[in-house]
Amino acid sequence: MPLPAHQLLDPACALKPAWAVFDREWYLRRHADARVLCQDKPPEAALLYYLRVGARLGHSPSPLFDEAFYLARNPDIAVLVRGGHYQSGFDHYCQHGHRGVSPHWLFDDALYADLYEDMTLENLDQHQCFGRYDHYLRSGQRERRMGHYLFDAQYYRARAIEAGVDGAQVDLHGAFVHFLNRLGGVEEELAPSVYFDPAWYIEHHPGAKAQIARGRFSSAIAHYLTCEAAENFDPVPQFSEAFYRTRHPDIAAAIEQGFYRSAYQQFVQFGAFELRQPRAGIDLVYYRDMNEQVRNDLNAGEVRDAFAHLRLVGLVENLPYCPPEEQPHLSEALTRELFVKKARQNLAIFARHRLDFTLAGPPVLSVVVVVFNRFELTMLSLASLRNNFTGAVELIVVDNDSTDDTRRIADYVRGAKVLRMAGNVGFLRGCNAALAHVTAPALLFLNNDTELAHGAVAAALARLGGADDIGAVGGKIIRTNGLLQEAGSIIWNEGTTAGYMRDASPLAAEANFCRDVDYCSAVFLLCRTELVRALGGFDEAFAPAYFEDVDLCVRIIGAGYRVVYDPAVVVHHLEFGSAATTEASMALMRRGRRIFRKKHMEFLKTQLAPSEKTLVAARGRGGKPRVLFIEDTVPLRRLGSGFVRSNDVVHAISAAGFDVHVFPLNGAAYDVMSLFGDLPEEVEVLHDRDFTMLAEFLAGRRNFYDLVWIARTHNFARVLPYLRKAGLAPARVPLVLDTEAVASNRAGHGVGLQAEFAGVEVCREILAVSASEVAQLHALGLPQASLLGTARAPAPTPNGFAQRAGLLFVAGIHQADSPNLDSLDWYLREILPALAAMLGEAPVLHVVGYTAPGIDLSPFRHERIKLHGAVGELAPFYNAARVFIAPTRFAAGTPYKIYEAASYGLPCVGTALLRGQLGWGEEMLSAPVDDAAAFARQIARLYRDEALWNTMREKALARMETENGFAAFNAKVAQVLRAALEG
Known part of the structure; x- marks a missing residue:
């Protein structure tokens, strides 16, 4: 149907696409010159004026088509119009554009095609629809189809009725047409969807308000969708264009490439479903997860997404939409009580389902549990042990003369060796008494007020057996309030100790990598049995308890073995659960510290002084050189695009005997399973950091790193000033620059090579991925450049x-x-x-x-x-x-x-x-x-x-x-x- 505009608008024309309209009243209101000449003339005079004069002046024939938008959005068409090939943009649309070009700033032809599979041109032709816009005007707007991300026909109809408009008037030509007809008139501009607030927009953007008042734009929505600098205008108070672009650099890049007009367009079409944060202070994940009403409404399909729900319902009903500045405080006293309550509530299970530790052969593990009353806690702990590890466990329960149901523990725990003490001899002497009965090669000291997380025992055994010089293994101890008790522990030079990362989240980056430590507490301490025997068990000078585990670990280290913290070993602990009172425990700790300090004066001389500045250095032992590895993001293999090679590099650095710490400049918004599972267990993956935190991070680790490895050339200039300021100047701390790829080559023939590598001569080593790129760098005057290729082991798939x-x-x-x-x-x-x-x-x-x-x-x-x-x-x-x-x-x-x-x-x-x-x-x-x-x-x-x-x-x-x-x-x-x- 390639008809020119003058034929298609002719009242006698049989073809009548819904968009082929000349609206006389609207046209004369809009154009004063036409109104003066045609107001008192026959109705057809206005159409003739438009066709002969107005079209060339850039007039639109009706509110359904925007001539200025059409030509501005499609400069190639504008060239054809100026060259006389078409009378106007509308003329082009009539002949060709209706088959795929958007005619109006409030209708997106590509979006309509993408959202609805039946909107192929072939299908439309079969149903005698002249393009997607014709379909939308005829039926789509009434079928609740989306023609633009900022227009919702149902929402607009409801707002119009609230404003006193007769619903039948809205339905007569459809909500979309009614909305366009209303724009630019004397009536209040109504919101076209939940995603745009015209009243707020005008009030908070005075420049837009002035341009609308001068007639430069017909409305707030027209201004927002057609003004030149969308990045300067926020559409609703709950979205910040600047915040969103900064938070998501990939979106900014997509906008620059023309995929989106604004960050808000990406957010409404995709980001809202991904629960991306629309502005500071609004957390859509929190909003959904903390409000059952939100989840129910979303699951029922009553609201499109969480952001729309927040604007429609959440703000009205004052639903929480971001975490409070201070997290809701659950006192540890309360969480301890809940832990004990859970243990008591589980007791009925064991009446019919008893624990079985019966051995059918030699044990692989001996577990020593010292108890005094607290039967419910002991059963919870032993049940978690049995559920945690199905291998052959020699369970030795030392009962310190309990007076509760612990006396009958053998009735509920089959196969356990139960040693009855004549009195409460305490933890230390109880463990030593059990040592004579241990027959397995591995010995686990386990508190009876613990609950083991998935795979804790197997992970600890694997770690202990992973190297002959590992003498003991401990784990991540989590208190009842969900915060860390310790992620390995530190011994300071004056004899005090500190549980590393106490009160931090168990998911903190610092708590989730494996390392040698000064000691791990006997809440869960897995040791080599023969080593413990050779050392004489716990030193009874520390009896009845406290500092005996610190002392044992120091003696293990003195014997030439390592004590290893493994974050895969997770233990939930009722801290001080077996003590009579917390105060009594603290008194015993002070006594134990005095004994320990006197006994290990030489060891303490090698330790660091307690300080926040020395905390990171003190958290690990071994003296490996430390490498800060800087990348765009955490190099997960599934990301491809050079990150696989970076992943291999991190593995190789770790294998070479270095401590590696990965810092992602652009953050790492990936699941923790990938973050912690795709890199060596010994690597600290700083997943919760990004470039905005680099200065603070480096300041906190001044004089800590021996080498900095920078992945990708574009990161070099970005981080060098921060490295210098933190004392990591290249003259003192060597830099390795791994180009991954010479980016200038993508632009063709090395364009911009000098700029890309400006200043890199300060790097001790520069790596390129191909021999040709190494030659380029040598020619550029960088003799330290060498080749580091790509590793890949053959693994051919079987199909022929x-x-x-x-x-x-x-x-x-x-x-x-x-x-x-x-x-x-x-x-x-x-x-x-x-x-x-x-x-x-x-x-x-x-x-x-x-x-x-x-x-x-x-x-x-x-x-x-x-x-x-x-x-x-x-x-x-x-x-x-x-x-x-x-x-x-x-x-x-x-x-x-x-x-x-x-x-x-x-x-x-x-x-x-x-x-x-x-x-x-x-x-x-x-x-x-x-x-x-x-x-x-x-x-x-x-x-x-x-x-x-x-x-x-x-x-x-x-x-x-x-x-x-x-x-x-x-x-x-x-x-x-x-x-x-x-x-």
């Missing part, structure tokens, strides 16, 4: 050629200007059609990988493309696909994706650019970056030729085996570290 089908593309997409996003775009627009022509039907392309929030992949929804997103296991995809593709047109470094595909035994077609970066020959097929047809031919060739497929698979696997082994990679990292430290 005939068992496979489809194509695979695995890549992380972190930014709107990502080479991987460009690859998908090139494939969809040019390679896919060429491939379909060659094969009759293109194989299905499976796209797998992490996509950053704010990256819109909806343009790539196609019947021959399947978007899988991030997946937990890649091997099934590599085992199912026949060909891996990498249509990368610009990139730097070396493509890890090719290494990964080759290691899985999946032959690859890539661009000549990637082939050159790899230095590969017959191991992969390639095509020029500007030749989509050639790329498609290579895919078709490999997809159909089984012999070629097998040859390439074997050659790539052989090359990976030769060049990309982990042994050489780790050795190179160790060499770099040594060279940097030796200067």
Whole structure:
């Protein structure tokens, strides 16, 4: 239906799209020149004026189409109009634009297509709809469909009725049309949706108010959606454009690339569902989790998202939407009482379901539990022990002459060795008495006022058996109030002790990495039995209790063994649960400290003085050199895009005998399971820090680090001033810069190379990922540059050629200007059609990988493309696909994706650019970056030729085996570290 505007607006024209309207009354109100000339003339005079004069002046024919918006949004169309190819933007829309171009700032054609699968042009043609806007005007607005992220027909109708408008008038032409007709008139501007408040907007943006008053904009919503600087205007009081852009740099990048007009657009369309924080002081996760009403309403579908619920309901009903400045205080006395109550309430279980520690063979573990009354606590502890570890446990219960049901504990705990003391001999003597009965190689001292978390015993045994020089293992002790009692403990030089991270969250970064420590308390202390025997058990000078575990650990260290803190060993503890009173316990502690100080004067001379400044240094033993590893984020393997290699680097630094501390400059908004599970257990993952906290972090760790490793060149200039200020100047503390990739190469031919590497000559070592990039850096006058490639162990998937089908593309997409996003775009627009022509039907392309929030992949929804997103296991995809593709047109470094595909035994077609970066020959097929047809031919060739497929698979696997082994990679990292430290 390519009809020009003058024909389509002719009253005699049979074609009547809902948007093809000339609204005389609206037009004359809007344009004074037309009103003067046409007011008293026949009705058709105004239309003739518009067609002959007004269209050329930039007038719109009705409120349904915005001429100025259309031309400003589409400069290519504006050029055609100025050149006389079309009478106006509306004329272009009539002939062509209605099939995919947005006609108005309050209707988003692409969004409408993305949200509703039936809005394909083919389907619309079959139903005689002239584009998506025609459908929306005819029926979509009445069907509660969303044509724009800021307009909700149902919401607007309700506001109009509240304002005294007859609902029938709203329904006559639809809420959307009614809303547009009302704008610019004398009536109050009503909110188009819960996401925009026109009254607040005008009141809080005086510049916008002045422009609307001068007639520059018809309304607040028109100003917000069409003004030049959206970043300067907040749409509602609960959202801050500046805050959101700062908090989410990926969104800012997406806006710069044109994916969104504003951060608020991304938030409404995606971020609100992800529960992203819209401004300081509003926490949508907290709002949802702390209010049952919110969860119920969201689950029932009564409200679209938590942000909308907050504005509609939460603010009215005063529901809490952010954590209080001070967390609700649960006194430890109360939580202790709850712990005891739980233990008592569990007692009935054991009447019918008794604990069984009967041994059928030699035990792997002996557990000594000393008890005095508190039967309910003991049963809770022993039940958690039995549930925690199903292996052969020799349980030794030392009863210090209890007077409660503990006397009958053998009736409820089968297979336990119960030693009856003649009186209350205390914890220390009770443990020593049990030592003579221990037969297992590992001995666990366990308090009877504990509850073990999942896998605690197995984790401790694995740690103890992990190295011959580990003498004892302790764990993360959590008090009843949910805060830490200790994450390993410190002995100060004057004999006092400190539980590291006491009162902190158990999820704190500092509490979640494995390290050697001064001691771990006997709340849970796993030891080598023969070592404890050789040391004579606990020193009875400390009887009845306290400091005996400190003393034992010091003697273990003196014997040449290590005491290790393992955060996987989690123990919930009723602190002072077995003591008569807390005051009595404290008195015994003071006595024990005096004895300890006198006994270990030489040891104490080697310890640090108590101070906040020395706390981090005192928390660990061993004297390993310390490396601060700085990256964009915590390098999780599932993120791809160089983070896999960074992950390997961290592993290699740790394996080389260094303490590693990972600092993510852009934060790490990932689940704790990934954060703590994807890196070595000995690495401190500072997941709760970001660039805004770097200065404070470095100030708190002054003189702590021996070396700083900076990943990615763009981070060098960013952090160097902070390093200098904190005493980590390159002249004193060596810097290693791992470029990961020379970013300038992505812009083509090393453009900006000098700027990218300005100032890096202060680094002791500079690493590049390919020989060509090393040569670039040498030519730039950086002789310290050397090669650190990519490690990948071959692990070929089993399926043969005939068992496979489809194509695979695995890549992380972190930014709107990502080479991987460009690859998908090139494939969809040019390679896919060429491939379909060659094969009759293109194989299905499976796209797998992490996509950053704010990256819109909806343009790539196609019947021959399947978007899988991030997946937990890649091997099934590599085992199912026949060909891996990498249509990368610009990139730097070396493509890890090719290494990964080759290691899985999946032959690859890539661009000549990637082939050159790899230095590969017959191991992969390639095509020029500007030749989509050639790329498609290579895919078709490999997809159909089984012999070629097998040859390439074997050659790539052989090359990976030769060049990309982990042994050489780790050795190179160790060499770099040594060279940097030796200067």
